[in-house]
Amino acid sequence: xxxxxxxxxxxxxxxxxxxxxxxxxxxxxxxxxxxxxxxxxxxxxxxxxxxxxxxxxxxxxxxxxxxxxxxxxxxxxxxxxxxxxxxxxxxxxxxxxxxxxxxxxxxxxxxxxxxxxxxxxxxxxxxxxxxxxxxxxxxxxxxxxxxxxxxxxxxxxxxxxxxxxxxxxxxxxxxxxxxxxxxxxxxxxxxxxxxxxxxxxxxxxxxxxxxxxxxxxxxxxx
Numbered sequence: 001x002x003x004x005x006x007x008x009x010x011x012x013x014x015x016x017x018x019x020x021x022x023x024x025x026x027x028x029x030x031x032x033x034x035x036x037x038x039x040x041x042x043x044x045x046x047x048x049x050x051x052x053x054x055x056x057x058x059x060x061x062x063x064x065x066x067x068x069x070x071x072x073x074x075x076x077x078x079x080x081x082x083x084x085x086x087x088x089x090x091x092x093x094x095x096x097x098x099x100x101x102x103x104x105x106x107x108x109x110x111x112x113x114x115x116x117x118x119x120x121x122x123x124x125x126x127x128x129x130x131x132x133x134x135x136x137x138x139x140x141x142x143x144x145x146x147x148x149x150x151x152x153x154x155x156x157x158x159x160x161x162x163x164x165x166x167x168x169x170x171x172x173x174x175x176x177x178x179x180x181x182x183x184x185x186x187x188x189x190x191x192x193x194x195x196x197x198x199x200x201x202x203x204x205x206x207x208x209x210x211x212x213x214x215x216x217x218x219x220x221x222x
Contacts, residue, residue, distance in 0.1 A: 023120050030128030037131035041139065049135030052195045071198050078202025081190070085183070085203070086210045093220060098175050100220040105172060113216045122212060126204035133162045133184065134191045134200050155192065159184030183207075 041049040092099035113121070142154035163181035167173065187200040 023117050026121055027124050030124035033128035034131045037128075037136040040132075040136040044140060044143070046139050049131055049139060050197045052139070052192055070194075071196060074194050074196055074198035075202045077194065078190070078199035079206050081186075081199070082203040082206025082210075085207050089207075089211060090214075098172070101172055102175055103215060103218075103220050105168070106215045107219065110212070110216055113212065115213075118209060118212045118216070122205050122209035125208055126201045129162070130187070130191075130197050130201045130204055133158050134187055135197055137161060138188055138191065151192070155185060155188040158188050162187075 037049055038047065041047050089099075093103060138154045138158040141157045142150045144150060145153050159181050162184035163177050166180035167177050187203060190199045190203065191197060
């Protein structure tokens with residue numbers, strides 16, 4: 001094998017390993033995020049952050065046999081809400097320049113992604129961020145004040161921190177931050193209303209998977 005063939009083989013190997021390396025880093029990061037959320041919950045006496053109210057109440061005991069059905073219905077609700085948010089995103093793309101600019105910016109940042117990477121990124125981010133922001137953080141904030149005040153602090157506070165961690169470089173990313181706050185409110189309310197993280201995770205996964213695929217596959221006119 002001559003030098004040119006060796007160089008070509010080396011470039012091919014690097015190109016093949018790069019996506020796997022990126023996918024591995026993303027998976028490791030969100031796995032650590034999820035583990036941190038579970039540990040945070042455990043340290044404050046609420047290890048099962050998957051459930052909004054993990055106390056062993058009589059009501060929970062009476063309905064324990066229906067837990068599987070509840071989780072399935074939560075997943076179905078989450079997918080339905082996620083699809084509505086994706087449709088809303090497409091409407092915004094069709095009507096507003098800022099939405100198309102944001103789409104193009106993310107297209108440049110993300111670059112090409114395989115279907116496997118899209119599914120991995122969508123699943124990892126949905127699980128990791130929901131465990132952290134809606135599970136551990138929301139429950140922590142709720143415990144800081146009694147009654148409705150604690151609940152309001154939990155919902156708005158978790159959504160605000162979620163939005164602050166979705167800030168991009170420049171004013172053109174401001175709609176992303178604002179929409180993250182609104183979606184954060186929605187996810188928090190769904191978590192509280194349904195009592196588990198399955199629906200928020202399903203919403204987050206559906207939106208991320210379909211929007212990521214659209215971003216990397218479709219170019220929008222300015």
